[in-house]
Amino acid sequence: MSDTYQWRRKFIELVEGVFRELGFSPPAMTHDAEVPLAMELEVDGTVFEVVHSSTERPEEILVECHFGRAPGDGTAAVLARLLQVNLSLARAHEPAFGADHVSNDVIYAFHEPLDETTAPELMEIMKQTAVQAKAWQASYFFDGEDGPATPAGPRFETLA
16 A cells, blocks of 8 residues: 555545534545645635645645635735744744635645544634634734734734
C-alpha cells in the first residue's frame, strides 16, 4: 500500500468522523488518491471546505473558512487591515487570508496534519475559527475609531 493511499485513507476516516460528530451519515468517497477530495460543511453558521490533495502536501489537509464578503463601503480599508493581519500571521508562520475567485468571499486558509488531527479536534478548531469569522463580520478587525483590533484565539494570538 502506497503512502499516498494511506494519507487518503486517513482523510476519509477524518471526514467520516466529522460527519458522525455532526450526527450525519458519511458520504461515499472515492479512494482514488489521484482525485482531490473536498468536504464542505457549515459550523456555527460559517461555511468551511476541507480539502485533501495527494499531489500537494498529502500528509495535510487544507481548511478554508469563508469569512464572508468585505463591505461595499470601506472595502479598501478592510482589505488593507487584512493585509496587516496577514503579515503578522506570516511572520509567525501561520495561515493566511485570501479571496475566493468565484464568490469574492474573504477566506481564511490553514493546514492541519492528518496524522495528528482527530474529528473532535478538527470540529473544535472550526468552531474557534467560526467565532473569528463572526468577529471579523462585526468589526472587520477594527476597534473603536478605526484602530486595529487584535483577533482573539490561538491562531491569532501573535497579532500586535
